[in-house]
Every structure is written in C-alpha cells, then in structure tokens.
Amino acid sequence: MKKLTHCGLIAAAALCGFLHPRALMAHGFEGDRFFPPTISTDDPFAVDELSLPTVNLFHDPGVPITREIDFGGEFDKELLPGWDLEFSDQFTTLLPKGSPSVNGWQNFDLGSKLELIQSPAHEFIASVGVDWAIGGTGGKSIGVDSFSTVSPAIFLGKGFGDLPDSVPMLKPFAITTDVAEAFPTEAANPNSLEWGIALEYSLIYLEQNVKDTGLAHPFRDMVPLVELVMNSPENRGGGETTGTVNPGVLYEGRYFQLGAEAVIPVNSHSGPNVGFLVNVNIFIDDLFPKLFGHPLFGGHSETASTETPATSAK
Numbered sequence: 001m002k003k004l005t006h007c008g009l010i011a012a013a014a015l016c017g018f019l020h021p022r023a024l025m026a027h028g029f030e031g032d033r034f035f036p037p038t039i040s041t042d043d044p045f046a047v048d049e050l051s052l053p054t055v056n057l058f059h060d061p062g063v064p065i066t067r068e069i070d071f072g073g074e075f076d077k078e079l080l081p082g083w084d085l086e087f088s089d090q091f092t093t094l095l096p097k098g099s100p101s102v103n104g105w106q107n108f109d110l111g112s113k114l115e116l117i118q119s120p121a122h123e124f125i126a127s128v129g130v131d132w133a134i135g136g137t138g139g140k141s142i143g144v145d146s147f148s149t150v151s152p153a154i155f156l157g158k159g160f161g162d163l164p165d166s167v168p169m170l171k172p173f174a175i176t177t178d179v180a181e182a183f184p185t186e187a188a189n190p191n192s193l194e195w196g197i198a199l200e201y202s203l204i205y206l207e208q209n210v211k212d213t214g215l216a217h218p219f220r221d222m223v224p225l226v227e228l229v230m231n232s233p234e235n236r237g238g239g240e241t242t243g244t245v246n247p248g249v250l251y252e253g254r255y256f257q258l259g260a261e262a263v264i265p266v267n268s269h270s271g272p273n274v275g276f277l278v279n280v281n282i283f284i285d286d287l288f289p290k291l292f293g294h295p296l297f298g299g300h301s302e303t304a305s306t307e308t309p310a311t312s313a314k
Contacts, residue, residue: 027049028045030123030124032205033205035157035159035174035200036281038198039246039250039261039279040198040229041177041178041228042129043176044115044178045125045127046115048284048292048294049075050282051088051280051281051282052280053071053073053279053280054071055278056068056070056277057069057070058276059271059275060271061272064096066095066096068093068094069093071091071093072088072090073089075087075088078294079295080297082115083113083114083295084113085111086112087109087111088109089105089107091105092104092106092139104138104139104140104141104144105138106138107133107135107145108133108134109132109134110131111129111132113127114128116128121162122158122162123159123161123162124156125155125156125157126154126157127156128155129154130152130153131180135147135149135185145189146186147184147185148185149182149185150183151180152181153181153194154179155176155177155178156178157175157177159173159174160173169206171210172209174202175197175199179194182194189238190236190237191233191236192231192233193232194231196227196228196230198225198227199226200223200224203215203219203223204220204222207220221251222250222252223250223252224250226245226246226248227246227247227261228244229244231243240267241267244264244266244270244275245266246263246277247261248262254286255283255287256282257283258278259278259280262275263275263277
C-alpha cells in the first residue's frame, strides 16, 4: 500500500460495512488464500483498490525533534488483466519542537504493477512493477525533493496452505515481500535499496480452510501481522540504513478493511519514538461492482475474483 484524499460518501459506505458481517470479494486471491492489502508494504496484486485514509503519526530523527502527521491514500485501477496503474499522495504536517508547524503535499506518486506468475495450488504469486515519485509536485515548505525518483520493483506472495496436514496450525501463515531499487534523477543523491516483508497469520483462513475452532466475531475476521520496512542507501554518502518494525492487525469487514499498526524504529537513525499507523481500505469492487473489480480493457480478469472467503472455503 502507499498513499490519495477526499471522499465522504465512500467513507460513509465503509462505516455501514462495519455494521454487517463480512462477505469479502475480489482483491488478492490465490486458490483458497485471501491476501489482505497490507499497510506499510505493497502487496503483489494488480487489482482495483482504494486505500483512504492512511494516517501515520511518528517522530522524525534529527534536531529539532519533529512530530510528523501524514494523511493520504492510494487508488489503483486494473487496466488489462493483471496489469494496473496506481496513484497516491499524502498531506504532511510537521510539528518541530519549539517552532511553528508547516504543512504541504508530498510529491505525487505514480506506479504500475504487472502480475507474472501465479500458482493457486501453492498460493503463490510473483509480480513486477515500477514507481515514479514525481519531483517538485509537492510543497516546498515541507522540503520535498525537487528531483524525481524511479523505483523498479519485484513483488512476491506465498501462502502456506499447501503444508502437510500434520502441521495444520501453520497453514494460516502467509508472507508477502517487495524489493525495489530507487534511482534518483539527480546524480548527487544516492541510489537505495528499499524492501519490505509482511508476515501474516490469517484467522479467516484458519476458521474457513483449516479448522472451525468456534472463534467468535470479530476475532475470526482478523489477520494479525508484522511488517518490516527498510531503506538502505548504497552510495554518494547516503547515510545509515533506516527502517521500522510494524506489528498490527487487520479487520476484514464486508465493504472495507480496517488496519492498525505500531511503528517501531529499528535504530536511532530511524526515529526516537514509537509511532502509530491506521488505515481504511475500501472494497470498491463490492460497493460498485459495475465499475470496479474487473479490468478496464480485455474482459474480466482472473485475479479480480468474485469469490469471498466463505465461498472459497474447503
């Protein structure tokens, strides 16, 4: 996931979804496995998606210590089967200690993803993509880059439902990862390796595909997870590796996903305090099936499944 804004009507529809049982559709399915849209890392699926809002609160390292609040979101649209276009941005407020606050938009972000390999039987998917942070499109008051950064990436997802029946409680585990090489268009700035991993334990998968333990709602509709987000400058005096470990949980409603994570710096270069991240992902294909949940061109995508976790249960 990454970052958009505005939309009271859809937010109200998402609230309505909170009050009804889940009947999740589309998004990321491989076989019986539903891969939820992750918050801090990017999942490997090229599907219609609206993440709105994402709110991130943390403290920047350096002097003076600065509290940062980001409010943003992302909209993805599948153009051809398994190929999408992604738009994201966020509005940032900086609150430096002892100084006036400043706000502004981050640079607009444009991306694309192409699904290459899928194995429903092994709950596996591999995709490639590229991200373009467009320099100079954000607010100078918050110090956005005047140059662009282009980041080709690979994305992988693997569920462990194909493990032997002798280890049933391990089957709900899944892992997704994204690895990107960031190339700034201004030669004085360093290239960097950006990578993330999400380890998930799907209680939805446990209850519907392994064993119905009788776990009550809303717990049976949750996916506990831990995300690791890292950035390693590679040259030109780029400095130290930074990153965060983000433990949290996702709740899957009928028309939306609600997620919350702690943001824990991995070292002193990553920040002085633990932050907090919340996100709403709206299932626009469920809300507006005539408009979303299928590619714009080329017929209906196999990846934009109309299965729900209930109908895909064994």
